[in-house]
Amino acid sequence: MNQEEIKNESKKQTNFIRDIIDEDLKNGKHTKIHTRFPPEPNGYLHIGHAKSICLNFGLAIDYNGFCNLRFDDTNPTKEEQEYVDSIKEDIKWLGFDWQDREYYASDYFDQLYEYAIKLIKKGKAYVDSLTADQIRETRGTPTEAGKESPYRNRSVEENLELFDKMRNGEFKEGDYVLRAKIDMASPNLNMRDPVMYRILHKSHHRTGNKWCIYPMYDWAHGQSDSIERITHSLCTLEFENHRPLYDWFVQELEIYPPRQIEFARLNLSYTIMSKRKLLSLVEGKLVDGWDDPRMPTISGLRRRGYTPESIRNFSERVGMAKRENTIDVSLLEFSVREDLNLKAKRVMAVMNPLKVVITNYPDDQTEDLEAVNNPEDLSMGTRTLPFSKEIYIDRDDFREVPPPKFHRLSPGKEVRLRYAYIIRCDAIIKDNSGEVIELRCTYFADTKSGSGTSSKKAKGTIHWVSAKHVFQAEVRLYDRLFSVEDPEGEEGKDFTEFLNPNSLEILNNCKLEPSLKSALSGEKFQFERIGYFCVDTKYSKENSPVFNRIVTLRDSWAKIEQAGK
RNA sequence: UGUCCCGUGGUGUAACUGGUUAACACGUCUGACUCUGGAUCAGAAGAGUCUAGGUUCGAGUCCUAGCGGGACAGCCA
Numbered sequence: 001m002n003q004e005e006i007k008n009e010s011k012k013q014t015n016f017i018r019d020i021i022d023e024d025l026k027n028g029k030h031t032k033i034h035t036r037f038p039p040e041p042n043g044y045l046h047i048g049h050a051k052s053i054c055l056n057f058g059l060a061i062d063y064n065g066f067c068n069l070r071f072d073d074t075n076p077t078k079e080e081q082e083y084v085d086s087i088k089e090d091i092k093w094l095g096f097d098w099q100d101r102e103y104y105a106s107d108y109f110d111q112l113y114e115y116a117i118k119l120i121k122k123g124k125a126y127v128d129s130l131t132a133d134q135i136r137e138t139r140g141t142p143t144e145a146g147k148e149s150p151y152r153n154r155s156v157e158e159n160l161e162l163f164d165k166m167r168n169g170e171f172k173e174g175d176y177v178l179r180a181k182i183d184m185a186s187p188n189l190n191m192r193d194p195v196m197y198r199i200l201h202k203s204h205h206r207t208g209n210k211w212c213i214y215p216m217y218d219w220a221h222g223q224s225d226s227i228e229r230i231t232h233s234l235c236t237l238e239f240e241n242h243r244p245l246y247d248w249f250v251q252e253l254e255i256y257p258p259r260q261i262e263f264a265r266l267n268l269s270y271t272i273m274s275k276r277k278l279l280s281l282v283e284g285k286l287v288d289g290w291d292d293p294r295m296p297t298i299s300g301l302r303r304r305g306y307t308p309e310s311i312r313n314f315s316e317r318v319g320m321a322k323r324e325n326t327i328d329v330s331l332l333e334f335s336v337r338e339d340l341n342l343k344a345k346r347v348m349a350v351m352n353p354l355k356v357v358i359t360n361y362p363d364d365q366t367e368d369l370e371a372v373n374n375p376e377d378l379s380m381g382t383r384t385l386p387f388s389k390e391i392y393i394d395r396d397d398f399r400e401v402p403p404p405k406f407h408r409l410s411p412g413k414e415v416r417l418r419y420a421y422i423i424r425c426d427a428i429i430k431d432n433s434g435e436v437i438e439l440r441c442t443y444f445a446d447t448k449s450g451s452g453t454s455s456k457k458a459k460g461t462i463h464w465v466s467a468k469h470v471f472q473a474e475v476r477l478y479d480r481l482f483s484v485e486d487p488e489g490e491e492g493k494d495f496t497e498f499l500n501p502n503s504l505e506i507l508n509n510c511k512l513e514p515s516l517k518s519a520l521s522g523e524k525f526q527f528e529r530i531g532y533f534c535v536d537t538k539y540s541k542e543n544s545p546v547f548n549r550i551v552t553l554r555d556s557w558a559k560i561e562q563a564g565k
Numbered sequence: 566u567g568u569c570c571c572g573u574g575g576u577g578u579a580a581c582u583g584g585u586u587a588a589c590a591c592g593u594c595u596g597a598c599u600c601u602g603g604a605u606c607a608g609a610a611g612a613g614u615c616u617a618g619g620u621u622c623g624a625g626u627c628c629u630a631g632c633g634g635g636a637c638a639g640c641c642a
Contacts, residue, residue, distance in 0.1 A: 013578070013589090040642050075641065132640050141638055143567045177640055187568040189638055198640035217642045241569055241637050262570080264635095269576085275642095317590065319578035323571050324635060331577075331591050341604060376604065407602065416600055449600060461600045529601045557602045 015320035033065035041083035043275040044290040048266040054315035057096040069098035076204040090298040127162040145185035222246030225258040233260040267326040270480040294481040305534030305550035310339040349527040350511040353392035361389040390467035397462040407460030416458040422447040470511040477505040
C-alpha cells in the first residue's frame with residue numbers, strides 16, 4: 001500500500017482541523033503543511049495512537065505536506081529501544097511512511113541547552129534549590145496563588161554558573177532544577193515557574209552518558225516542533241492548558257511558532273487505553289504480552305487479524321472533534337468485517353464436532369465438490385471439498401428439541417449441507433450420560449448443489465467437514481477483554497476486577513477442511529457462518545496452524561434466540 | 566468555588582460559516598433475497614440541537630447568564 005493509495009481510499013470527512021488548515025492555506029499563512037507524530041517510547045502503540053497517526057500522516061498525504069516521526073525521549077528512566085522498534089514497526093504496518101524524517105527530542109538536547117542559556121541571560125529562567133516537596137508546596141492550588149521561591153532572584157551570573165555545574169554533574173539528583181521565571185500567581189498552574197530541567201544521573205538510550213540534566217516534556221516539546229518547523233502541532237485535549245506555556249517559550253526565544261491544535265482522544269467501550277494500565281496487564285501476566293490478541297494495541301490487533309485498512313477506515317469513521325467521546329467497539333468490529341468480507345477466503349470449519357453418518361451413502365465413496373472461495377469476488381476462484389459417508393457438523397447446528405424458528409437440524413428435519421446435499425436426521429445416538437454423540441441421516445442424491453435436479457428446498461444450510469479428510473487444529477475464540485463498557489469508570493474499583501473471564505476460549509478439537517493445512521502464518525479466512533479467523537503468528541507451527549478468531553459474523557439467529565429468552 | 570475546554574438521535578460525526586421539514590455512519594427494528602440466519606437490497610423508529618433570555622425577517626450556528634461534563638496542583642509525557 002503506497003501513500004497515494006491511502007490518499008484515494010476514503011472520502012475524508014471534514015473536521016475542524018481541516019477547516020483551520022484550509023484557512024491557513026487560503027490566506028497564505030502556509031503554502032505547505034508539516035505535521036508530526038510524537039510518541040514517547042515507553043510502551044506499545046494502541047488504537048488511540050492509531051487515530052493520531054492516521055490524522056497526522058493522513059493530513060500530510062492529503063495536503064501534499066510532510067509528517068515527521070519524532071520520539072519524545074526526554075525521560076531516560078522510562079524509555080527503551082524495544083519500544084522505539086515496536087512503534088516504528090506499527091506505523092509502517094499501518095501503511096505510513098516518514099521517509100528519512102525520523103527524529104528524536106534527544107537530537108535537540110544541545111539546542112535546548114542553548115535556548116535555556118538564552119532564557120537565563122534574559123532573566124527569564126533561574127536555578128532553584130528548593131526540594132521537590134517544597135516546589136509542590138509553594139505552587140499553590142487552582143484557587144490560590146503560589147509563592148515565589150527564595151532563589152527566584154538569583155543573578156544571571158549565579159544562575160549561569162549553577163546551571164553549568166548542574167550540567168557537569170556536580171550535583172545530586174533533586175538538588176537543583178532550572179525553572180522558567182513566569183508568574184507564580186497565574187491562574188494557569190502551568191505558568192507558575194515550571195521546571196525546565198531536572199538532574200537525572202541516568203544513561204539515555206540514545207545520548208548515553210553525555211547528559212545528566214534532562215529537559216522536561218513541556219520545555220522540549222514546543223521547541224522540538226519549532227525546530228522541525230511543524231506548522232500544525234496536533235495533540236490531545238490535556239495539553240490545552242499547556243499551550244500558553246509553549247507559546248511563551250517560543251515568544252521569549254523568538255523562534256518559529258507552530259500552531260497547536262487539540263483534539264479529543266479516542267475512547268473505546270469495553271477497553272482501556274491507558275498505557276500504564278496496559279503495561280500492568282503485561283507485567284502482571286494477565287495477558288500474553290503486548291501483542292495479546294485481546295489487547296487494544298496495534299500489535300495485538302495485528303496478531304488478532306485486524307487489517308491496516310480496517311483500522312484506517314475506523315480512524316476516519318470515529319471523526320475528529322474536541323468533545324470527549326466513547327466509540328462503540330462494534331464500529332471497530334464493523335470495520336474489519338467490511339474489509340475481510342471482500343478479501344477473506346471462505347472455508348468450512350467445525351468448532352464443536354458432532355459426527356453424522358449418512359446411512360444411505362456408499363461406504364467407500366468420496367466425492368469432490370466444488371466450492372466458491374469468495375462469493376463477493378469470483379476472481380478468487382474455487383476449490384475442491386471432499387465429501388463422504390461420515391462427516392462432522394457443529395453441535396450448535398443440531399437441537400434434539402428445536403426452539404421456534406430453528407432452521408437447522410433436528411430429529412426428522414432436513415437441512416442442506418453447504419455445497420453438498422440435503423440430509424434428513426433419522427436417529428440420534430447418545431452415550432450413557434445421555435449426551436448426543438452421533439446422528440444418523442439419509443441424504444437425497446438428487447439434491448446435489450448446483451445440479452438443479454431437485455426442487456427440494458431446505459430452510460437452512462449448515463457447514464460440515466468430511467470425517468476422514470479432516471484436518472484437526474487448535475482454534476482460539478477471543479472475546480472482549482473486559483465485561484463492562486467502562487472498566488476504568490467505577491470509582492474505587494480496580495479495572496482488573498472487570499476482566500472478562502471468558503475472553504479466551506481454546507478449542508482443541510476443531511475439524512477443518514483439508515485445504516487449511518497449507519494456511520500461511522497471518523493468513524485470514526472466513527469460517528463460513530462462524531466468523532473471521534487468522535493464523536496466529538506466535539503459536540502456529542509448521543503444518544500445525546493455530547487459528548485466532550478475529551470477529552464473529554453478524555449472527556441474526558443469536559439475536560432471535562436471545563430475544564426469545 | 567481559579568483558568569481553560571466541551572455540550573446535536575443509543576454511539577460518533579456533519580450541517581454550504583446566520584437561510585427550507587437537522588444529514589451521514591455504526592447500532593436497533595421491519596421486510597425482500599439467499600445453498601453462509603453471512604453479504605446485499607429496500608424501508609422504519611429514534612434528536613428539534615443542555616436550559617433561560619437576547620440580537621435578527623430568520624439561530625444548532627452570534628451574545629449574556631445559568632446548568633452539566635472534562636482537564637490542570639509530577640523534578641511524567
